[in-house]
Amino acid sequence: MSDIRHSLLRRDALSAAKEVLYHLDIYFSSQLQSAPLPIVDKGPVELLEEFVFQVPKERGAQPKRLNSLQELQLLEIMCSYFQEQTKDSVRQIIFSSLFSPQGNKADDSRMSLLGKLVSMAVAVCRIPVLECAASCGPPVVYCVRLARALVDDYCCLVPGSVQNAEQMFSASPRFCCQFITSVTALYDLSSDDLIPPLDLLEMIVNWIFEDPRLILITFLNTPIAANLPIGFLELTPLTGLIRWCVKAPLACKRKKKPPLTNGPVTAKVAKDSGGTDRDPHLLYSKLHLSVLQVLVMLQVHLTEKNLYGRLGLILFDHMVPLVEEINRLADELNPLNASQEIELSLDRLAQALQVAMASGALLCTRDDLRTLCSRLPHNNLLQLVISGPVPQSPHAALPPGFYPHIHTPPLGYGAVPAHPAAHPALPTHPGHTFISGMTFPFRPIR
Numbered sequence: 198m199s200d201i202r203h204s205l206l207r208r209d210a211l212s213a214a215k216e217v218l219y220h221l222d223i224y225f226s227s228q229l230q231s232a233p234l235p236i237v238d239k240g241p242v243e244l245l246e247e248f249v250f251q252v253p254k255e256r257g258a259q260p261k262r263l264n265s266l267q268e269l270q271l272l273e274i275m276c277s278y279f280q281e282q283t284k285d286s287v288r289q290i291i292f293s294s295l296f297s298p299q300g301n302k303a304d305d306s307r308m309s310l311l312g313k314l315v316s317m318a319v320a321v322c323r324i325p326v327l328e329c330a331a332s333c334g335p336p337v338v339y340c341v342r343l344a345r346a347l348v349d350d351y352c353c354l355v356p357g358s359v360q361n362a363e364q365m366f367s368a369s370p371r372f373c374c375q376f377i378t379s380v381t382a383l384y385d386l387s388s389d390d391l392i393p394p395l396d397l398l399e400m401i402v403n404w405i406f407e408d409p410r411l412i413l414i415t416f417l418n419t420p421i422a423a424n425l426p427i428g429f430l431e432l433t434p435l436t437g438l439i440r441w442c443v444k445a446p447l448a449c450k451r452k453k454k455p456p457l458t459n460g461p462v463t464a465k466v467a468k469d470s471g472g473t474d475r476d477p478h479l480l481y482s483k484l485h486l487s488v489l490q491v492l493v494m495l496q497v498h499l500t501e502k503n504l505y506g507r508l509g510l511i512l513f514d515h516m517v518p519l520v521e522e523i524n525r526l527a528d529e530l531n532p533l534n535a536s537q538e539i540e541l542s543l544d545r546l547a548q549a550l551q552v553a554m555a556s557g558a559l560l561c562t563r564d565d566l567r568t569l570c571s572r573l574p575h576n577n578l579l580q581l582v583i584s585g586p587v588p589q590s591p592h593a594a595l596p597p598g599f600y601p602h603i604h605t606p607p608l609g610y611g612a613v614p615a616h617p618a619a620h621p622a623l624p625t626h627p628g629h630t631f632i633s634g635m636t637f638p639f640r641p642i643r
Contacts, residue, residue, distance in 0.1 A: 205248050210263060213248040215274050218291070221245070222282065225290050233286075237294050245295055250306040272310075272317050279325045292329035298339060308339055312346030319347065319368075320361055327369035331415075337382060337430050344379035352396040359396040366404045366411070374414040377401055378430050381437020386448040387522070393441070395477060402480045405438075405487045412438070412491055417498060421508065435488065435558065436515045442485040443519065443546045446538040447526040449477060485545055489552050496556040509560040511553050513569075516561075520546075520569050527574055543576035551582045 201220050205213040221241050246252045249271070251261040263271060275295075282288045296311045298304050311330070318326035330343070351362035365373050380401070384393040393401075404411055416432040431437075499505040523546065527539050550566065553559035567583050 202244060202247070205244070210248075210251065210261065211267060211270055211274065214271055215278075217244050217248045218274070218278050221291060221294065222278075222287060225294075226284070226287055229284075229286050229290070237290065241294055242299060246299075246301075246303040246307075249295065250303050250310065252303040252306060268310075268313070272314055275314055276317060276321065276323050276326060279329060280323050282325070285328075288325055288329055289332060292326075293333055296333060298336065308342055311339075312343050315343060316347055316350045319351070319365055322364060322368050324368050327365065327372040331369060331371040331375050337379075340375065340379040340430050341383045344376060344383050347376065348380065348383075348394065348397055352394045352400075359400055363400055363403075366407070370408075370411055370414050371418070373404060374412055374434070375430065377404075377412060378415070378434035378437065381434045381441060382430070385437075385440060386444040389448075389452045392448055392452060395475065395480075398477060398480050398484075399475065402484045402487070405491075406483055409487050409491045409494070413495070413498065416510065421502065421504065431510075433510050435491065435553075436511050438484065438488050439511070439549045439553075440519055442481055442488060443542055443549065444522060444526065445477070445481040446541045446545075447523065447530060447535070450530055450535050450538045451526065485548075489548060492549070492552040492556045492558055495558050499557050505557045506560065509558065511559045513559065513561045513565060516550075516559070517569060520573060524572055524574075532574070539574055540576065543573065543579050547576060547579040547582045550579075 201217070205216055208216060221244070224241065243254065247254050251263060253261070279288055279292065282291075296307055298307065314326060315330050317323070318330075347362065351358050365376065380393065380397065384391050384397075386392055410417075412434050415430075419432060421432075495510070496505065499508065499510075502508075523542055527535075527542075530538070532539060550559065554561070554566075563583065563585055570579060570583060573579065
């Protein structure tokens with residue numbers, strides 16, 4: 198590598214960057230012939246840092262900086278290289294050598310250039326770059342940073358440029374899945390600034406509504422380890438999408454959006470939103486339906502992989518902060534003025550919990566669920582889900598709509614205590630029990 202470095206030092210910045218890619222292509226191609234997964238040692242990484250990311254090797258030396266035109270030319274060189282390299286294994290190892298975080302001062306330059314490279318790949322439809330980015334799998338903090346760069350480029354800076362980003366759906370579904378997971382981690386609706394932009398929301402909703410299996414691509418194409426590495430993206434964006442759907446009514450109310458309606462959208466709402474298809478409330482409702490559809494189909498995939506009851510794609514530990522946030526938002530908003538939004542939020546939470554538990558995506562007991570939701574405002578559907586259906590005999594067939602037998606016995610309809618002191622003139626309603634053999638009703642989406 199020292200001989201290569203000395204020859205590169207005599208070249209200009211762009212020629213050296215192109216030459217280092219050429220040399221490493223030859224180096225890793227020969228390595229892959231003897232080992233299917235060659236170890237990337239320190240030498241190639243240092244060459245890339247010095248001649249691609251312009252980080253000097255000598256201590257105390259001033260880093261070189263490319264001007265805007267040179268940086269654009271460098272991006273074109275890299276895009277062309279990944280497009281022209283026909284061996285996927287070589288592409289992957291070069292991409293990983295370039296952009297895998299090394300925990301040093303070059304990481305900022307590395308991630309900045311990655312964001313610009315992927316943004317260019319989206320604009321000019323360079324599928325190999327998007328596929329490499331989807332397979333690279335950097336830690337979640339870098340995935341979120343990449344997602345933010347793409348959102349800024351295509352949803353914020355230039356109006357109407359989101360149309361260029363929409364082609365990601367057909368160009369690289371794998372990258373789309375990872376992008377959705379990243380943006381749900383970025384936009385958690387914890388503040389008004391972290392509500393997803395309308396263009397981004399509409400694009401993602403349209404993608405998932407057209408093909409709900411899109412958000413399962415990473416899960417279906419990834420070898421499943423016993424435990425995911427700490428700090429890396431989840432296998433699916435399901436948790437983040439559920440967070441969007443459940444918190445949206447309250448978050449939009451906090452932002453003083455137009456009020457929600459159960460019926461047709463009013464003329465004022467349609468006018469303010471640019472048409473009913475652009476109304477965020479309808480988009481979140483459409484997204485909620487798609488998420489429930491994905492959860493329903495997930496049981497088949499978990500069973501095929503022999504993971505049903507063993508792998509929870511929606512972690513109970515991630516539901517705890519979601520419920521706490523809902524409770525905080527409900528307290529923050531005046532219940533008298535936000536009762537409709539609170540009701541809708543809790544209905545969506547109940548539906549998501551119900552279908553996630555039934556499909557095996559969420560593994561928890563009824564006692565866990567009761568404890569989790571005990572401080573939430575009262576909601577009839579949520580109480581019904583917490584109570585659950587009557588467990589059947591292990592020797593009987595499981596009727597459609599019942600939860601698996603791993604759950605604890607139900608409480609029954611009468612589990613919610615009445616408050617006769619608050620309404621002394623009204624008789625308390627007698628408690629009802631579940632009828633054996635009756636399927637658990639699935640409430641329609643609101």
